[in-house]
Amino acid sequence: MQTPAPVDYAKATSVADALAKLQEHGEEARVIAGGHSLLPMMKLRLARPDALIDLNDIPELTGIRIEGTEIVVGAMTRHREILESAILAEHYPIFREAERLIADPIVRNRGTIGGSMCQADPSADLSAVGSALKGSAVVVGPGGTRTVPLREFHQGPYETVVGPGEILTEVRYPIRPGAGSAYEKVERRAGDWGVATSGVYVVVSGGVVTDCGIGLAAVGAEHYCSPEGEAALVGKEPTEENLAAAAAATAESCSPNADQRGPADYKKHLANELTLRALRRAARASQGA
Amino acid sequence: MTAVEDAPLSAAGNPIGFGRMHRKEDVRFLRGQGNYVDDVNLPGMLHSAILRSPYAHARIVSIDTSAALALPGVHAVITGETLAGLGLAWMPTLSYDTQAVLATDKVRFQGQEVAFVVADNRYIARDALELIDVEYDPLPAVVDAKKALDPDAPIIRDDKEGKTDNVVYEKWEAGDEAATDAAFAAADVVVTEDILYPRVHPAPMETCGSVAHMDPVTGKLKLWTTTQAPHAHRTVYALVAGLPEQNIQVISPDIGGGFGNKVPIYPGYVCSIVGSIVTGRPVKWMEDRSENLMSTGFARDYHMNVSIASTKEGKILAVKVDVLADHGAFNGVAQPTKYPAGFFHIFTGSYDYPAAYCAVKAVYTNKAPGGVAYACSFRITEAVYAIERIVDCLAAELAMDPAELRLKNLLRPEQFPYTTPTGWEYDSGDYEKTMRVAMGIAGYDDLRKEQAEKRAKGEYMGIGISFFTEGVGAGPRKHMDILGLGMADGCDLRVHPTGKAQVRLSVQSQGQGHETTFAQIVAHELGIPPEDIEVIHGDTDNTPFGLGTYGSRSTPVSGAAAALVARKVRDKARLIAAAALECAPDDLEWELGRWYVKGDPERGRTIQEIAMDAHSALELPEGVEGHLDAQVVYNPPNLTYPYGCYICVVDVDPGTGQVKVRRFIAVDDCGPRINPMIVEGQVHGGLADGVGMALMEVIAFDEDGNNLGGSFMDYLLPTSMECPDWELGETVTPSPHHPIGAKGVGESATVGSPAAVVNAVIDAISPFGVRHADMPLTPANVWRAIQGRNVRTDLAVE
């Protein structure tokens, strides 16, 4: 049995209450969402917070809704709710495609989008999706509320702009009529983190790509995205040749590390291959095929 | 399809004999009422944790335990020094080597046991580990078996006086080298391949652990422990610790999977005993998942250079294998003493050719000890993989269909009993029939057609075949022992006055369904319904001596013992029935569950009536003692030789290297199937193992000796998503020397399936010029194989 070090625990009942409790327990307090990343680290004693502030009983942090031209996802929304959301399925199939490949049903039943974004694992699928879609994060703290573009949310592996005493409350994604989207992932086994992943949206209008977003995880893409790949495609026709050039530019912009999932050149190859596959499908979807 | 006649059903609907029935033990498992070692909680029991080495190789400069001892709730901190005072710092392994219980001089692998803390609970014990201050002086680590022999390699086992290299044993040979070389010289075609069977881990669902209670008053040691061999362990504890054997009771309660991982004796078991002696209280030790993966018995780690010689028509002439075996830091393998490379020399496989030779050399490395585990049948896994892989390489060289090549070389029924070029006597077999059944289920010719069509479209589908023969059920005892204990099994059967029975076994189930299978064997022989027969096992005070469950030996050895003890009871029942019926024993005839008078079938006594007679006031003939029980010890005359043909169909995505196992056909011949459902379960599990090993499982090490497979995030086990619907078939060729013809099936699928999966993947990517790639065939490794890059899958990915 793996045993964490001694830790205090408090249950928050509202965002305000959570902020107060964080304040009360000081710098070494951490919020706990689904616990699927935090608890294993505590059991291995890689993380040893003094106190856990539990966000699981805060209704205002859950749910998926449309507000104006944005889809809003509460930080405590579970992977499973994202997988099954009709709103997300309608506007961005990329979510369902990504969620189907995140962990396993046990983790998805409990793990949250907020936890996934704040854990900032370089392989996190929802971080790639969020960066592809150019969403934004709402962060609340003692100093008030701020909105941060997702492409600025992550400061590096396991690092975000969320400071001690702050919490992420929402993630927002702009709705893009006519966009097609897709997610591709290679994993060694169902439930494993990706060896490489790529998720994209493409808007084709009048025969040319007018807008696109390319997000990647596990391949050393800064901020989980590739503006280089996007620039190579916008304004061009979605031909196989142009898609391939964009995918190649995307791979070029990544700097993956070798690990037991694979060597760096393989991951770079996958960034190319998976981006191309995702672009093909997204472009086709945008064109109503 | 089964050769066994349908058994009549009992009142409870169970077959009185062989046939499908639900497992008797499942009722408690499904209700969460199993009793595993971690469920054992004794009054006053303390808990423990082990401090493990972060280094693969380092000298221990000093250990300071004072802060840990000062932590409230800590009862004892035991180090190698404490143990050295008791003469217990080192213990013998099951292969006549020594292993550190707690390190004294050096640590020799990452995760090695350094100190043992006993505390009020597991949390405090774990907290205390952080307060132990160990100063290490790191040494260069030997992680690559091939470099262990370099002249300047650091000497790992400098605890052994005069040791100047890392050799465990220099050369173990089988077969005829000269004849093999001559056959190679005369051959039209020779194919050679370096084939690695990388280090994998059995990863049983239940990790290893023990609860030790040394009664300070009676001096009796009770040890609840995760062991596959309770009796052998008892004797070893007696020999190691000098405890009187009658004062040691080893209890192996419900065991959550073993696969050979629970055959060795681990330092944790010994420490829990010492902890109990030191504190005077029961002590529980239960390792966590990472401890299990990093420190307990791994499997394989065989570097094999395999050559095959044939005529240009594809008639195999000879096979030669040169093995470099990586045993880790201590030689802790468990196998019959005579066979340091296990049964590897069965590598000649299922084919008819005159010459074969193997030479095995074993080395120490700075890795965890082990090697024989994971349902390997004493390294037959490695052997089957070697021959089945090289036969496919030969087929590729000859541009011949691998099925055709196998059919051309399979042993023919009339050749049995067949003595192999390395000295095994295969007792029986009809190999071609089994292969044809498998090809029939697969629709082999259609698959090849489909493959050709797909290739034309740029799609990569592969078909892989494996034909395996195992030798299982060790003894005979004159050839096979572990630490001098002959591999024969006792069995006791007692029929109570009301005709209900208890059968006591020496073997211990880790999930194989012994409580059902052995009841069915006795039912088959005596006609007592299986629900009326309790199987008692896993407690050395209450069962006869025997060597335990591994190497698929339970049914071949203890299954035979159970059948024979039941026959002995049946013979005794005849004498008692004759007394009751007032006739001569010779006048009686047996039908299932009843002795009756020849020619007068109405006159007879059921086994239940005879049981009451045996305990009643009935006057018994002279020499008949009364009661209805018997004992036997079964010493097998030979191994049994289960075999099978497996066919795997995969689809490979060359753009990503991903492999999808689309179909898997497994036709096993394990003789008569006592409970076909249990057999199928064993096969299903083993096939999943095979998919796992072929595609994802590996424990690799980086150059500092860090274990790169130390958690389930890093050591991947297959899930249902990777497993197709298994398509099973059977042929039934009974073993001629086994009382019920059963041959054992516990390891068949694990042994036979990896080669089928790998052969299928290589077949799929053969258009890229690939002839071999080592396991595990992860997407990255498949992609690199397609690129023509050779990789060492046992080392860190670069």
Ligand SMILES: Cc1cc2nc3c(=O)[nH]c(=O)nc-3n(C[C@H](O)[C@H](O)[C@H](O)COP(=O)(O)OP(=O)(O)OC[C@H]3O[C@@H](n4cnc5c(N)ncnc54)[C@H](O)[C@@H]3O)c2cc1C
């Ligand atoms: C076996 C397994 C496989 C997995 N596979 C994948 C995979 O393939 N792809 C993938 O993307 N993910 C994978 N995951 C991770 C999964 O998505 C986790 O659920 C997720 O990373 C964390 O979510 P959580 O709600 O459990 O967070 P927690 O573990 O509760 O928290 C994680 C971190 O985020 C912080 N945090 C949580 N919520 C907030 C908030 N609202 N504001 C500020 N900080 C917050 C916590 O303090 C903590 O530091 C896997 C996890 C497991 C256990």
